Amino acid sequence: MNSVLQLLLAGERLDTAQMAQVLGIKEADVDVELSRLKSEGTLLGWRAILNPEKIEDGLVRAVIEVRLSPERDGGFDRIAERIGQFDEVESCYLMSGAYDLLIFAKGEDLRSIASFISERLASVEGVLSTATHFRLRTYKEHGQVLKDPGTNGDKPPVSP
Secondary structure, three states: OOHHHHHHHHOOOOOHHHHHHHHOOOHHHHHHHHHHHHHOOOOOOOOOOOOHHHHOOOOEEEEEEEEEOOEOOOEOHHHHHHHHOOOOEEEEEEOOOOOOEEEEEEEOOHHHHHHHHHHHHOOOOOEEEEEEEEOOOOOEEOOEEOOOOOOOOOOOOOOO
C-alpha cells in the first residue's frame, strides 16, 4: 500500500499540504497521487466515523445473512449487485462459510426492515434463506472504541 493511502487510512483527514509535510514530499506529488487513486477507483470517498449513540438518527440497523443459489455463468455476482441496489442496503459482502452474503441494512424501525426482507430481499431470484440480527449497541466503529464519557472505563455498571 502506498504511503499517501496509508496516511489517509491511519487518521484524520489532512489537507494536501499537511500530508506532504508528514510524508516529506511535495504537495504537488500528493495531489498527483490522490488524483491517480481516485481515477483508478482505489479512493472512493471520505467517511467520517460517527458514534451512533450520539447522532440519534432514529434508524434501526440490521445484519442479514443470506444463503443463495448461484446463477449459471454469473455465480453470486449478479444477485449481489441486484441486492446492493436496494436503498436499505448499506453494505453487501460475499462470504465463505454457512451463508453467502453478509448484508448491513438500515430502516426506520423493525417493521420496515422486516418488510424489506420479506417483500423485497426474499423475493429476489436465487435467495434461498435469510437470518437477521438487529444491532443493539456499537462498541467499536472502524477501529475507534466508542466510550460514553460518563462511564467508568472497563467497569460494568452496578445496580443498587
